[in-house]
Amino acid sequence: MMWSELLQNNYGTPAIELVRGEGSRVWDSNGNSYLDMLGGIATNILGHAHPDISKAVADQISTLGHVSNFFSHPQVLALADNLQRLTGENSARTFFCNSGAEANEAALKLSRTTGRKKIVSTIGSFHGRTMGALSLTGQESKRAPFKPLLPNVKFIPFGDVAAMERVITKKVAMFIVEPIQGENGVVTPPAGYLKAVRKRTTETGTLLVIDAVQTGMGRTGEWFGYESEGIVPDVITLAKGLGGGLPLGAMIALGKYASAFTPGSHGSTFGGNPLACAAANASIAFIEENNLLAEVKAKGEFLKSALAQIPGISDVRGDGLLLGIVLQHPRAQEIKGALEHEGVIVNAPNDSILRIAPALNIPQAELESFVESVKKVMRND
Ligand SMILES: *Cc1c(COP(=O)(O)O)cnc(C)c1O
Numbered sequence: 371m372m373w374s375e376l377l378q379n380n381y382g383t384p385a386i387e388l389v390r391g392e393g394s395r396v397w398d399s400n401g402n403s404y405l406d407m408l409g410g411i412a413t414n415i416l417g418h419a420h421p422d423i424s425k426a427v428a429d430q431i432s433t434l435g436h437v438s439n440f441f442s443h444p445q446v447l448a449l450a451d452n453l454q455r456l457t458g459e460n461s462a463r464t465f466f467c468n469s470g471a472e473a474n475e476a477a478l479k480l481s482r483t484t485g486r487k488k489i490v491s492t493i494g495s496f497h498g499r500t501m502g503a504l505s506l507t508g509q510e511s512k513r514a515p516f517k518p519l520l521p522n523v524k525f526i527p528f529g530d531v532a533a534m535e536r537v538i539t540k541k542v543a544m545f546i547v548e549p550i551q552g553e554n555g556v557v558t559p560p561a562g563y564l565k566a567v568r569k570r571t572t573e574t575g576t577l578l579v580i581d582a583v584q585t586g587m588g589r590t591g592e593w594f595g596y597e598s599e600g601i602v603p604d605v606i607t608l609a610k611g612l613g614g615g616l617p618l619g620a621m622i623a624l625g626k627y628a629s630a631f632t633p634g635s636h637g638s639t640f641g642g643n644p645l646a647c648a649a650a651n652a653s654i655a656f657i658e659e660n661n662l663l664a665e666v667k668a669k670g671e672f673l674k675s676a677l678a679q680i681p682g683i684s685d686v687r688g689d690g691l692l693l694g695i696v697l698q699h700p701r702a703q704e705i706k707g708a709l710e711h712e713g714v715i716v717n718a719p720n721d722s723i724l725r726i727a728p729a730l731n732i733p734q735a736e737l738e739s740f741v742e743s744v745k746k747v748m749r750n751d
Pocket residue numbers: 468469470471472474496497498499548552553581582583584585609610
Protein backbone atom coordinates (compact mmCIF):
# COMPACT_ATOMS: atom_id res chain seq x y z
CA MET A 371 0.00 0.00 0.00
CA MET A 372 1.27 3.48 -0.90
CA TRP A 373 1.56 6.18 1.79
CA SER A 374 0.74 8.99 -0.65
CA GLU A 375 -2.50 7.30 -1.75
CA LEU A 376 -3.65 6.77 1.82
CA LEU A 377 -2.27 9.43 4.14
CA GLN A 378 -2.24 13.22 4.31
CA ASN A 379 0.86 14.81 2.87
CA ASN A 380 1.73 16.82 6.02
CA TYR A 381 4.83 14.68 6.68
CA GLY A 382 5.71 14.07 3.03
CA THR A 383 6.27 10.38 2.32
CA PRO A 384 8.67 8.71 4.78
CA ALA A 385 11.54 6.90 3.02
CA ILE A 386 11.78 4.09 5.59
CA GLU A 387 9.07 1.75 6.84
CA LEU A 388 9.89 0.34 10.29
CA VAL A 389 8.45 -3.02 11.24
CA ARG A 390 10.15 -4.05 14.50
CA GLY A 391 12.21 -2.70 17.40
CA GLU A 392 14.15 -4.08 20.33
CA GLY A 393 16.11 -1.93 22.78
CA SER A 394 17.85 0.79 20.76
CA ARG A 395 17.64 -1.10 17.43
CA VAL A 396 14.88 -0.98 14.83
CA TRP A 397 14.38 -2.98 11.62
CA ASP A 398 12.85 -1.83 8.33
CA SER A 399 10.64 -3.72 5.87
CA ASN A 400 13.71 -4.59 3.76
CA GLY A 401 15.41 -6.30 6.70
CA ASN A 402 17.95 -3.50 7.38
CA SER A 403 18.65 -2.68 11.01
CA TYR A 404 19.35 0.76 12.50
CA LEU A 405 20.72 2.13 15.75
CA ASP A 406 17.91 4.40 16.96
CA MET A 407 19.56 7.57 18.28
CA LEU A 408 16.30 9.55 18.04
CA GLY A 409 14.01 7.36 20.17
CA GLY A 410 10.80 8.37 18.39
CA ILE A 411 11.82 12.00 19.08
CA ALA A 412 12.69 11.75 22.78
CA THR A 413 9.75 9.43 23.41
CA ASN A 414 10.90 5.80 23.74
CA ILE A 415 12.76 6.49 26.98
CA LEU A 416 13.40 2.78 27.60
CA GLY A 417 13.85 1.84 23.96
CA HIS A 418 11.62 -0.49 21.97
CA ALA A 419 9.70 -3.50 23.27
CA HIS A 420 10.95 -3.03 26.84
CA PRO A 421 9.80 -6.14 28.76
CA ASP A 422 8.51 -4.18 31.79
CA ILE A 423 6.43 -1.85 29.61
CA SER A 424 5.16 -4.71 27.44
CA LYS A 425 4.11 -6.65 30.53
CA ALA A 426 2.47 -3.64 32.22
CA VAL A 427 0.45 -2.82 29.09
CA ALA A 428 -0.50 -6.45 28.36
CA ASP A 429 -1.61 -7.01 31.98
CA GLN A 430 -3.59 -3.78 31.97
CA ILE A 431 -5.41 -4.31 28.63
CA SER A 432 -6.48 -7.76 29.77
CA THR A 433 -7.69 -6.34 33.11
CA LEU A 434 -9.19 -2.89 32.43
CA GLY A 435 -8.41 -1.00 29.22
CA HIS A 436 -10.42 2.22 29.47
CA VAL A 437 -12.87 3.72 31.94
CA SER A 438 -13.54 7.41 31.00
CA ASN A 439 -13.08 10.18 33.53
CA PHE A 440 -16.33 9.38 35.30
CA PHE A 441 -14.28 6.78 37.21
CA SER A 442 -11.06 6.57 39.18
CA HIS A 443 -8.66 3.66 38.69
CA PRO A 444 -5.44 2.50 40.36
CA GLN A 445 -3.00 3.37 37.53
CA VAL A 446 -3.98 7.05 37.29
CA LEU A 447 -3.69 7.46 41.06
CA ALA A 448 -0.29 5.72 41.11
CA LEU A 449 1.00 7.90 38.26
CA ALA A 450 -0.23 11.17 39.76
CA ASP A 451 1.40 10.08 43.04
CA ASN A 452 4.67 9.35 41.20
CA LEU A 453 4.61 12.77 39.50
CA GLN A 454 3.81 14.59 42.73
CA ARG A 455 6.76 12.85 44.38
CA LEU A 456 9.10 13.64 41.45
CA THR A 457 8.23 17.35 41.60
CA GLY A 458 9.00 17.30 45.33
CA GLU A 459 5.88 19.40 45.96
CA ASN A 460 2.87 18.07 47.88
CA SER A 461 0.74 20.77 46.29
CA ALA A 462 1.21 19.29 42.79
CA ARG A 463 -2.05 18.32 41.07
CA THR A 464 -2.02 16.69 37.63
CA PHE A 465 -4.38 16.86 34.64
CA PHE A 466 -3.77 14.06 32.12
CA CYS A 467 -4.18 14.35 28.36
CA ASN A 468 -2.64 12.63 25.33
CA SER A 469 0.05 14.90 23.87
CA GLY A 470 2.33 17.86 24.40
CA ALA A 471 0.09 20.26 22.50
CA GLU A 472 -2.84 19.28 24.73
CA ALA A 473 -0.74 19.71 27.88
CA ASN A 474 0.10 23.27 26.77
CA GLU A 475 -3.54 23.93 25.81
CA ALA A 476 -4.45 22.99 29.39
CA ALA A 477 -1.80 25.40 30.75
CA LEU A 478 -3.17 28.13 28.47
CA LYS A 479 -6.69 27.61 29.81
CA LEU A 480 -5.36 27.54 33.38
CA SER A 481 -3.68 30.92 32.76
CA ARG A 482 -7.09 32.45 31.96
CA THR A 483 -8.06 31.86 35.60
CA THR A 484 -5.61 34.63 36.55
CA GLY A 485 -8.03 37.13 34.97
CA ARG A 486 -5.17 38.39 32.78
CA LYS A 487 -4.99 37.92 29.01
CA LYS A 488 -1.41 38.69 27.99
CA ILE A 489 0.98 35.80 27.34
CA VAL A 490 4.73 35.81 26.79
CA SER A 491 6.69 33.08 25.00
CA THR A 492 10.12 32.86 23.38
CA ILE A 493 11.38 33.21 19.82
CA GLY A 494 12.24 29.81 18.35
CA SER A 495 10.14 27.92 20.89
CA PHE A 496 7.96 24.93 20.04
CA HIS A 497 4.83 24.22 22.07
CA GLY A 498 2.70 22.17 19.66
CA ARG A 499 0.55 22.38 16.52
CA THR A 500 -3.04 22.89 17.69
CA MET A 501 -4.33 26.45 17.34
CA GLY A 502 -3.77 27.37 21.00
CA ALA A 503 -0.36 25.68 21.27
CA LEU A 504 0.65 27.10 17.87
CA SER A 505 -0.26 30.56 19.18
CA LEU A 506 2.43 30.02 21.85
CA THR A 507 5.00 28.68 19.36
CA GLY A 508 7.70 31.18 18.35
CA GLN A 509 8.36 29.89 14.82
CA GLU A 510 6.91 32.09 12.09
CA SER A 511 7.09 29.45 9.34
CA LYS A 512 4.74 27.18 11.29
CA ARG A 513 2.38 30.03 12.26
CA ALA A 514 2.07 32.06 9.06
CA PRO A 515 -0.29 29.76 7.08
CA PHE A 516 -2.79 29.51 9.93
CA LYS A 517 -3.30 33.10 11.02
CA PRO A 518 -5.25 34.56 12.72
CA LEU A 519 -3.98 32.84 15.86
CA LEU A 520 -4.69 33.86 19.47
CA PRO A 521 -4.03 37.57 20.07
CA ASN A 522 -1.96 39.03 22.94
CA VAL A 523 1.00 36.65 22.68
CA LYS A 524 4.42 38.32 22.67
CA PHE A 525 7.71 36.62 21.78
CA ILE A 526 11.03 37.56 23.38
CA PRO A 527 14.56 36.29 22.68
CA PHE A 528 15.28 33.01 24.52
CA GLY A 529 17.89 33.39 27.26
CA ASP A 530 17.73 37.22 27.28
CA VAL A 531 17.19 38.29 30.91
CA ALA A 532 16.86 42.03 30.17
CA ALA A 533 14.14 41.49 27.53
CA MET A 534 12.33 39.11 29.87
CA GLU A 535 12.38 41.62 32.75
CA ARG A 536 11.14 44.38 30.45
CA VAL A 537 8.23 42.45 28.93
CA ILE A 538 6.94 40.45 31.91
CA THR A 539 4.72 42.83 33.86
CA LYS A 540 1.77 42.53 36.26
CA LYS A 541 -0.48 42.32 33.19
CA VAL A 542 1.07 39.07 31.96
CA ALA A 543 -0.92 35.89 32.73
CA MET A 544 1.80 33.38 31.86
CA PHE A 545 5.31 32.96 30.56
CA ILE A 546 5.92 29.64 28.83
CA VAL A 547 9.48 28.45 28.29
CA GLU A 548 11.41 25.25 27.55
CA PRO A 549 14.48 24.51 29.73
CA ILE A 550 16.21 23.64 26.42
CA GLN A 551 14.62 24.56 23.07
CA GLY A 552 14.48 21.10 21.51
CA GLU A 553 12.79 21.54 18.11
CA ASN A 554 14.74 24.76 17.60
CA GLY A 555 17.97 22.72 17.45
CA VAL A 556 18.71 21.96 21.12
CA VAL A 557 19.35 25.57 22.17
CA THR A 558 20.37 26.06 25.81
CA PRO A 559 19.92 29.34 27.74
CA PRO A 560 22.76 30.84 29.81
CA ALA A 561 23.07 29.52 33.38
CA GLY A 562 20.86 31.50 35.74
CA TYR A 563 18.19 32.28 33.12
CA LEU A 564 15.40 30.21 34.68
CA LYS A 565 16.33 31.53 38.12
CA ALA A 566 15.93 35.10 36.84
CA VAL A 567 12.67 34.14 35.13
CA ARG A 568 11.34 32.66 38.37
CA LYS A 569 12.29 35.80 40.31
CA ARG A 570 10.55 38.13 37.85
CA THR A 571 7.38 36.01 37.41
CA THR A 572 7.04 35.79 41.19
CA GLU A 573 7.28 39.60 41.45
CA THR A 574 4.60 40.11 38.80
CA GLY A 575 2.33 37.20 39.79
CA THR A 576 2.76 35.66 36.34
CA LEU A 577 2.38 31.90 35.93
CA LEU A 578 5.72 30.32 35.07
CA VAL A 579 4.94 27.39 32.75
CA ILE A 580 7.89 25.08 32.13
CA ASP A 581 7.32 23.13 28.92
CA ALA A 582 9.21 19.95 29.81
CA VAL A 583 7.57 17.93 27.03
CA GLN A 584 10.97 17.20 25.46
CA THR A 585 13.35 17.67 28.43
CA GLY A 586 11.17 15.73 30.87
CA MET A 587 11.22 12.20 32.27
CA GLY A 588 14.95 12.04 32.96
CA ARG A 589 16.21 13.07 29.54
CA THR A 590 18.63 15.69 30.88
CA GLY A 591 19.65 13.56 33.86
CA GLU A 592 17.07 15.41 35.97
CA TRP A 593 13.37 14.53 36.04
CA PHE A 594 12.11 17.65 34.29
CA GLY A 595 15.13 19.69 33.22
CA TYR A 596 14.75 22.83 35.39
CA GLU A 597 15.98 21.39 38.72
CA SER A 598 19.62 22.48 38.33
CA GLU A 599 18.40 26.11 38.44
CA GLY A 600 16.90 25.49 41.89
CA ILE A 601 13.46 26.80 40.93
CA VAL A 602 9.89 25.62 41.45
CA PRO A 603 7.60 26.51 38.52
CA ASP A 604 3.83 27.07 38.73
CA VAL A 605 3.08 24.64 35.91
CA ILE A 606 4.99 21.76 34.30
CA THR A 607 3.84 20.27 31.00
CA LEU A 608 4.89 16.77 29.96
CA ALA A 609 4.32 14.32 27.10
CA LYS A 610 6.86 12.58 24.78
CA GLY A 611 8.81 10.33 27.23
CA LEU A 612 6.04 10.30 29.87
CA GLY A 613 4.16 7.31 28.46
CA GLY A 614 7.27 5.20 27.74
CA GLY A 615 6.17 5.13 24.07
CA LEU A 616 2.42 5.31 24.63
CA PRO A 617 0.49 8.53 23.94
CA LEU A 618 0.23 10.44 27.22
CA GLY A 619 0.51 14.08 28.26
CA ALA A 620 0.21 15.89 31.58
CA MET A 621 -0.23 19.41 32.92
CA ILE A 622 0.93 19.62 36.53
CA ALA A 623 0.05 22.76 38.48
CA LEU A 624 1.78 23.58 41.75
CA GLY A 625 1.04 25.90 44.67
CA LYS A 626 -1.79 28.40 44.36
CA TYR A 627 -2.76 27.36 40.84
CA ALA A 628 -3.02 23.66 41.66
CA SER A 629 -6.69 24.24 42.46
CA ALA A 630 -7.52 26.80 39.73
CA PHE A 631 -9.52 24.30 37.65
CA THR A 632 -12.89 23.35 39.10
CA PRO A 633 -15.37 20.68 37.94
CA GLY A 634 -16.23 21.36 34.28
CA SER A 635 -13.18 23.57 33.57
CA HIS A 636 -11.48 21.09 31.27
CA GLY A 637 -11.46 17.45 30.18
CA SER A 638 -10.17 14.71 27.87
CA THR A 639 -11.82 11.38 27.00
CA PHE A 640 -8.60 9.38 26.82
CA GLY A 641 -6.55 11.48 29.27
CA GLY A 642 -5.24 9.33 32.12
CA ASN A 643 -6.18 6.13 30.25
CA PRO A 644 -5.18 3.00 32.25
CA LEU A 645 -2.90 1.60 29.48
CA ALA A 646 -0.87 4.78 29.04
CA CYS A 647 -0.64 5.27 32.82
CA ALA A 648 0.48 1.65 33.32
CA ALA A 649 3.27 2.16 30.78
CA ALA A 650 4.31 5.41 32.49
CA ASN A 651 4.36 3.81 35.94
CA ALA A 652 6.46 0.91 34.63
CA SER A 653 8.92 3.35 33.01
CA ILE A 654 9.31 5.44 36.16
CA ALA A 655 9.82 2.31 38.28
CA PHE A 656 12.54 1.03 35.93
CA ILE A 657 14.33 4.40 35.82
CA GLU A 658 14.33 4.65 39.63
CA GLU A 659 15.26 1.02 40.34
CA ASN A 660 18.20 1.21 37.93
CA ASN A 661 19.32 4.70 38.95
CA LEU A 662 19.21 5.74 35.29
CA LEU A 663 19.35 9.50 35.87
CA ALA A 664 23.00 9.41 37.00
CA GLU A 665 23.75 7.21 34.00
CA VAL A 666 22.10 9.70 31.63
CA LYS A 667 24.38 12.52 32.86
CA ALA A 668 27.49 10.32 32.39
CA LYS A 669 26.39 9.19 28.91
CA GLY A 670 25.78 12.81 27.90
CA GLU A 671 29.24 13.84 29.09
CA PHE A 672 30.82 10.94 27.19
CA LEU A 673 29.02 11.83 23.95
CA LYS A 674 29.78 15.54 24.28
CA SER A 675 33.51 15.05 24.67
CA ALA A 676 33.83 12.25 22.09
CA LEU A 677 31.78 14.06 19.41
CA ALA A 678 33.39 17.47 19.97
CA GLN A 679 36.77 16.02 18.90
CA ILE A 680 35.50 15.01 15.44
CA PRO A 681 36.67 17.34 12.63
CA GLY A 682 33.73 19.25 11.09
CA ILE A 683 31.82 19.42 14.39
CA SER A 684 32.05 22.87 15.98
CA ASP A 685 30.00 22.31 19.14
CA VAL A 686 27.86 19.78 20.98
CA ARG A 687 25.16 21.42 23.08
CA GLY A 688 22.33 20.27 25.31
CA ASP A 689 22.29 18.16 28.42
CA GLY A 690 22.20 14.45 29.24
CA LEU A 691 20.71 12.55 26.30
CA LEU A 692 19.21 15.56 24.51
CA LEU A 693 22.10 16.77 22.38
CA GLY A 694 22.52 19.01 19.35
CA ILE A 695 25.59 18.36 17.24
CA VAL A 696 26.53 21.64 15.56
CA LEU A 697 28.21 21.22 12.17
CA GLN A 698 30.79 23.65 10.81
CA HIS A 699 29.11 23.56 7.39
CA PRO A 700 25.34 23.51 6.82
CA ARG A 701 25.09 19.89 5.67
CA ALA A 702 22.98 18.26 8.34
CA GLN A 703 20.49 16.76 5.85
CA GLU A 704 23.34 15.17 3.92
CA ILE A 705 25.04 13.84 7.07
CA LYS A 706 21.70 12.51 8.37
CA GLY A 707 21.29 10.62 5.06
CA ALA A 708 24.85 9.27 5.24
CA LEU A 709 24.24 8.07 8.82
CA GLU A 710 21.04 6.37 7.71
CA HIS A 711 23.08 4.57 5.05
CA GLU A 712 25.42 3.45 7.87
CA GLY A 713 22.42 2.18 9.82
CA VAL A 714 22.02 5.07 12.29
CA ILE A 715 18.88 7.18 12.84
CA VAL A 716 19.25 10.83 13.89
CA ASN A 717 17.28 13.96 12.97
CA ALA A 718 18.20 17.36 11.53
CA PRO A 719 16.00 20.14 12.99
CA ASN A 720 17.82 22.54 10.65
CA ASP A 721 20.70 22.21 8.18
CA SER A 722 23.44 22.93 10.73
CA ILE A 723 22.27 20.68 13.57
CA LEU A 724 21.91 16.96 14.15
CA ARG A 725 19.70 16.13 17.12
CA ILE A 726 19.94 12.96 19.16
CA ALA A 727 17.55 11.84 21.91
CA PRO A 728 18.11 8.08 22.35
CA ALA A 729 16.67 5.77 25.00
CA LEU A 730 17.94 6.55 28.51
CA ASN A 731 19.06 2.93 28.93
CA ILE A 732 21.03 2.76 25.66
CA PRO A 733 24.15 0.64 26.30
CA GLN A 734 27.57 2.35 26.33
CA ALA A 735 28.72 0.07 23.46
CA GLU A 736 25.97 1.49 21.23
CA LEU A 737 27.09 5.04 22.06
CA GLU A 738 30.66 4.14 21.09
CA SER A 739 29.43 2.60 17.84
CA PHE A 740 27.46 5.81 17.17
CA VAL A 741 30.59 7.96 17.66
CA GLU A 742 32.48 5.69 15.18
CA SER A 743 29.69 6.07 12.61
CA VAL A 744 29.75 9.86 12.95
CA LYS A 745 33.55 9.85 12.55
CA LYS A 746 33.23 7.79 9.39
CA VAL A 747 30.56 9.91 7.69
CA MET A 748 32.28 13.17 8.67
CA ARG A 749 35.56 11.86 7.19
CA ASN A 750 33.78 11.06 3.91
CA ASP A 751 32.14 14.47 4.03
C1 LIG B 1 7.06 17.86 20.88
C2 LIG B 1 6.83 19.04 21.72
C3 LIG B 1 5.53 19.56 21.93
C4 LIG B 1 4.32 19.00 21.22
O1 LIG B 1 4.04 17.69 21.58
P1 LIG B 1 2.98 16.84 20.73
O2 LIG B 1 2.83 15.58 21.52
O3 LIG B 1 3.57 16.63 19.37
O4 LIG B 1 1.72 17.63 20.67
C5 LIG B 1 5.38 20.62 22.80
N1 LIG B 1 6.45 21.17 23.42
C6 LIG B 1 7.70 20.70 23.24
C7 LIG B 1 8.82 21.33 23.99
C8 LIG B 1 7.94 19.64 22.38
O5 LIG B 1 9.18 19.20 22.18
